[in-house]
Amino acid sequence: MKKTPLYNLHQKHGAKFVQFAGYEMPIQYETGIVKEHITTRNNSGIFDVSHMGQLFLKGGDELTNDLQKIFPIDLAKISINQSKYSFLMKENGGIYDDLIITKLKDGYMIILNAACKDADLNILKSKIGEKYQINLSDNLSLIAIQGPKAKDVLDSLVPGVTKLKFMNGNQFKYKDLDIYITRSGYTGEDGFEISIDNKIVESFVEKLIEKGSTMIGLGARDTLRLEAGLCLYGHDLDENTSPIEANLKWAISKSKINEKFPGSEFIKKQYNEGVSKLRVGIKPETKVIARESTKIFDEKDNEIGKVTSGTFGPSVNGPIAMGYIHNDYSKKNTKIFLEVRGKKIPASICEMPFYKKNYVRGGEENVRN
Numbered sequence: 358m359k360k361t362p363l364y365n366l367h368q369k370h371g372a373k374f375v376q377f378a379g380y381e382m383p384i385q386y387e388t389g390i391v392k393e394h395i396t397t398r399n400n401s402g403i404f405d406v407s408h409m410g411q412l413f414l415k416g417g418d419e420l421t422n423d424l425q426k427i428f429p430i431d432l433a434k435i436s437i438n439q440s441k442y443s444f445l446m447k448e449n450g451g452i453y454d455d456l457i458i459t460k461l462k463d464g465y466m467i468i469l470n471a472a473c474k475d476a477d478l479n480i481l482k483s484k485i486g487e488k489y490q491i492n493l494s495d496n497l498s499l500i501a502i503q504g505p506k507a508k509d510v511l512d513s514l515v516p517g518v519t520k521l522k523f524m525n526g527n528q529f530k531y532k533d534l535d536i537y538i539t540r541s542g543y544t545g546e547d548g549f550e551i552s553i554d555n556k557i558v559e560s561f562v563e564k565l566i567e568k569g570s571t572m573i574g575l576g577a578r579d580t581l582r583l584e585a586g587l588c589l590y591g592h593d594l595d596e597n598t599s600p601i602e603a604n605l606k607w608a609i610s611k612s613k614i615n616e617k618f619p620g621s622e623f624i625k626k627q628y629n630e631g632v633s634k635l636r637v638g639i640k641p642e643t644k645v646i647a648r649e650s651t652k653i654f655d656e657k658d659n660e661i662g663k664v665t666s667g668t669f670g671p672s673v674n675g676p677i678a679m680g681y682i683h684n685d686y687s688k689k690n691t692k693i694f695l696e697v698r699g700k701k702i703p704a705s706i707c708e709m710p711f712y713k714k715n716y717v718r719g720g721e722e723n724v725r726n
Contacts, residue, residue, distance in 0.1 A: 410474025545585025586709030
């Protein structure tokens, strides 16, 4: 089982570990998941996401042209240091992985899900061959600091980060080493993700803690992302689900609908004709939590879908879920039933996010949407 460079620091702070994507990762610390969740919403939290893949591709316009044939976004329109959410897709319209791709001066950085990163590397190599330098780094850690006070904590160590716009990044210096910081995250809060050398990551995180931030485990990361209506690959997204079915049509560039990329014919058909199932938000009417794989029924007891993620939302003080449902039942406020331990629990379709996101569109200021 692999360990991240922060493993010893996690132990020092009383982490409970779980096996996740081949790594021993902290699920929570001594204060517990709910406290960690609230701390991130009200203050700032530090997340070790070093298990995720940091893939670097070197090249110029020719690389961009080749990647245009792979990803369903228009990379030619992305500015240097701008990040976009996208997918590595199958020919059947399914998703190998969802990812963040950032344009750099000399190529691209792609952040990949931990369980998919090795397969993603092989897929990309098979599509672009040996034309470009491609590296899945094992020398870099990835740290996220999230929450309304994240900008102040991070700016005290790395001056200038508050000027970054949402989904934009830049190179900064820390202890005479280059670090790359993007204003992004997976919690619904303002925050940053820091790509930093393994040799200095522990001392960097210790400084963030000294400045008032707190270490947060995967448990709270999951409740935070679900409240924000964000997908978790392998649960809410997989190789048999398309971005259109996942209600992520916005992540496909309109200019790419009539162009070729893996799954493009399938996506074009769904884009124009609609889909039979759709990812939706679900609000149970009781305190019962509907977990992954819970079956969904209509008022006539017909099975119409299933839950893919479900939890207790500390910020909304109640159970929340998302899942896939037959499109006829996907409208807001539609009454449904969730089968939990043999009982049918009343629920309704609701909009996501469950908790209003607090991202920063322009640098410096907070904007709720």
